[in-house]
Amino acid sequence: MRRWFFGPLLAFYLASFSISSHAHSAAEVGDRQVGVASYYSDKFHGRRTANGERYDRNGLTAMHSRLPFGTVIKVTNLRNHRSVHLRVNDRNGSRRGRLLDVSRRAAQELGFVGAGLARVEIEVVGADGDS
Numbered sequence: 001m002r003r004w005f006f007g008p009l010l011a012f013y014l015a016s017f018s019i020s021s022h023a024h025s026a027a028e029v030g031d032r033q034v035g036v037a038s039y040y041s042d043k044f045h046g047r048r049t050a051n052g053e054r055y056d057r058n059g060l061t062a063m064h065s066r067l068p069f070g071t072v073i074k075v076t077n078l079r080n081h082r083s084v085h086l087r088v089n090d091r092n093g094s095r096r097g098r099l100l101d102v103s104r105r106a107a108q109e110l111g112f113v114g115a116g117l118a119r120v121e122i123e124v125v126g127a128d129g130d131s
Helices: 003-023 104-110
Strands: 032-039 061-064 071-077 083-090 100-102 117-127
Touching: 032 104, 061 071, 071 104, 083 104, 100 104, 104 117
Parallel strands: 032 100, 061 083
Antiparallel strands: 032 117, 061 100, 071 083, 071 117
16 A cells, blocks of 8 residues: 555655766866865864765865865965865865865965965866876
8 A cells, every 4th residue: 555655755766866966977177166265173073074084184185065075176275376186075065155175284285274264276187096
């Protein structure tokens, strides 16, 4: 009698999955975006990221709303032109109007720890494991 319920439920689940996976489609080398970056609060140090790793404030990682995990990006602070390569390992949901959240070490290398925010350009340069 309840058999009819699982068909629509399964269809909904599969439709949700395909929408979700489409939102994180592969980025192409050379893709660029400009926006505001911030950095993770130290309270997140050691917590799990969306891809299952533990966040390390001394690592060179970033959180982005759509780029696939493992994407390597060049992040340039547009104010001082300092840049660093980071690996995407977390999601930020873009709910705060931020393009990117970076590790504390990345913010230090980019020179915006004191300001807390920076206008940045990101460029996709590859994927983790590319030679």
